[in-house]
Amino acid sequence: MKQVLIIGGGASGLMAAITAARNGAKVTLLEKNRQTGKKLLVTGNGRCNFTNRNQELSNYRTDRPDLVKEALESFSVDDTVDFFESLGILTKERNGYLYPGSGQASSIADVLRLTAVKEGVKIACDTKALAVKRINDRFAVETEGWTYEADALILACGSKAAPETGSDGDGYTFAESMGHTVVDPLPALTGLCVAEKDGGKVAGVRADGAVTLQIGEEKYCESGELQFTSYGLSGIPVFQISRYAARALNQGIECSVTLDLCPLRKRDQVLTRLKDRRAYTQERRGAAVLLGMFPDKLCSLLLERAGISLKKQGGDWTDEDCERLAAQIKGLHFTISRCRGYEQAQICTGGVPLTELDHTTMESRRVPGLYLTGELIDVDGACGGYNLQWAWTSGYLAGRAAAQEQKGIEVHA
Incomplete structure (x- = not known):
């Protein structure tokens, strides 16, 4: 035997x-x-x-x-x-x-x-x-x-x-x-740490979206529920692309991710919706202008990234404000500093x-x-x-x- x-x-x-x-x-x-x-x-x-x-x-x-x-x-x-x-x-x-x-x-x-x-x-x-x-x-x-x-x-x-x-x-x-x-x-199948310090402001927020990992000329895209954390990004879509980021970073290649927080709408549709909001959010300020679109903490981050003061009333938003904000909603950018370690990874x-x-x-x-x-x-x-x-x-x-x-x-x- x-x-x-x-x-x-x-x-x-x-x-x-x-x-x-x-x-x-x-x-x-x-x-x-x-x-x-x-x-x-x-x-x-x-x-x-x-x-x-x-x-x-x-x-x-x-x-x-x-x-x-x-x-x-x-x-x-x-x-x-x-x-x-x-x-x-x-x-x-x-x-x-x-x-x-x-x-x-x-x-x-x-x-x-x-x-x-x-x-x-x-x-x-x-x-x-x-x-x-x-x-x-x-x-x-x-x-x-x-x-x-x-x-x-x-x-x-x-x-x-x-x-x-x-x-x-x-x-x-x-x-x-x-x-x-x-x-x-x-x-692999793990979270991604980001270099930007403002990412921690949205820790705990979950949002549906699409994530695109950029490594040189190569792109890897996934969609689903994204999770913002104290260290960066998590959620199944992030897990799916993490192995590519791990390989790139191990070779000393820079990589970044871009989040599309309205993947089912084109940028001009998002822009139109933002401009329409000015009519019925005249006296609202900050995240309140985007009420119902995203969680409050994420709204504040998007406004800050777009250079729109949180004190500025919605009725005072310019077309340029709306265009910058639409760009952030369709392309919130983060630089990947590292992948989480073996302790948090599901596989290698x-x-x-x-x-x-x-x-x-x-x-x-x-x-x-x-x-x-x-x-x-x-x-x-x-x-x-x-x-x-x-x-x-x-x-x-x-x-x-x-x-x-x-x-x-x-x-x-």
């Missing part, structure tokens, strides 16, 4: 363990935390958006989307849903976003753990891998109290994001020790390039019998269940292949 060792009891690790065991392998899973699936418990605000019906490739950020496409075709959203429903999970769908019917992330984490145990997987919690070695045709993983050996090794250690869940980036170290390169892991961008793996099995092209899954690979998904779908897909492919007899794939130096 082939022995398979897995480091990491998160989403991809548990999927790999169950799949390998079902394919006849003797599986041992090492987990540094006291329980498996710790990061799963906080996904989707505790509700676990575990996949998404909309599988456009643009939702998977990587240098080789064609390889991701082929992998996803081998274990798809339908396969994921069938897998969890076979374990008793009732699926609930909201606009393509799929959740467990219980609305609890613990349902996913618990059913994976219970299934792994049922399939005969030996789970060793509170067990931190310290070093990984290849000895002849086998692998040895050193821990504080024991050295585990196996015929195949799956690295499912996660990234550096959300370190409170146990993610410390040791998987990158293990991969490098085995001869792999690692694209710098950087925070970066990791081992997919080209260094056989994308149909997740097996290393440099070390036969070594497999990588999930966030260790340089594939990061958008918000909406895409990172978990990648975890299920890569975990399944790795677990299935690791349980099979070695076929001897091409090894690259």
